[in-house]
Amino acid sequence: MDISQIELKNVPCIEFDCTCGRTHKSGIKHISVGSGSIQSLPFYLKDFKNVFIVSDNNTYEVCGKNVISVLEEQGYSVSQCTLFSKGFLVPDEKALGSILVEIPSDTDILIGTGSGTINDLCRMISYKCHIPYIIVATAPSMDGYASSVSSLIVKESKQTFETVFPYAIIADTDVLKDAPLNMLQAGFGDIMGKVTALADWRLSHRINDEYYCDTSVALVNRAMQKCIDNLYGIVKRSPDAIKALIEALIISGVAMGFVGNSRPASGAEHHLAHYWETDALSKGQEHNLHGISVGVGTVVISRLYNFVNNFKPIGLEIPDSKYVEYMLARAGVPVSPLEIGITKSVFHRSLLKAMEIRPRFTILRYAAQIGILEEIASSITSFYYK
Ligand SMILES: [Zn+2]
């Protein structure tokens, strides 16, 4: 069986010996993607009695109350908490504390209705309280649904915690298609980020002999291609395009689970996005949605690959910055750091410093290693900030 061709619904509980020499498995028990999939929730709750639902004031309206009525109709004892925020809900100690205050001590299972923030919060609570959690996705905006990492703001800085996989992921395309347009665009930005993430992995495999898994790469590439094939449908909210997008985002998380780290999904483009986000946070400013920053980071890093390759041929297939930019622009996703409010000095500094965010080998580290990072950072900065 060619695992890279596997259908998403067959991924849960899979375990196989891969050509990369490792045994891969998925830690997620159930994945349900499709129109009306919220109705399938009771099926996944057969082993549980007391359900606790976490939403925020937006996701409660678009999904949480529907989930509650589906479960109450089936006779479940449901309690819930709705986290209120005026703008974006921040996944910090206060939000975690609010959930802990509300959660009944006899809760058997936690259900989060939301996207990145609610997922990160519920995953942490699930891990600390030893209660499984289900995420009912409300937006195809990022690829964290199927991962086991929780990104939280702790002591005012963004930190990642290794926690648990969700017990189940429910992605109802009837809900997802109505998500705010910038969240759909962010999801596509996060997917296009795989172009440079996978290039960085190939590069490190070649240069450092880092472990590499062809199957995981093929899985992510196939899902990304399906999204690109449906590109025009994303802004039109066509069910097929929304399904391709959420499937790609989930597959990307599954690939991370197979490999045991975020290599298949995250490289220098994510480090740039992370740098910009942290910088905004430190100044008390609102930052862009993760996938929007990643989209811009992908264009910048693709361009950086071209600069490096012109200086010294890399000898590998490198990302095509024009292609990446064209695809993102077609979906209305920003493609330049100016469009997302990054100042010239922050941009220049991010090119020099983003590689220090993680000890991961990327094109930024490679450029530093061959002694051209400063020159390239200046060239790319003056390309954008004329
Ligand atoms: Zn991402």
Ligand SMILES: [Zn+2]
């Ligand atoms: Zn493998």
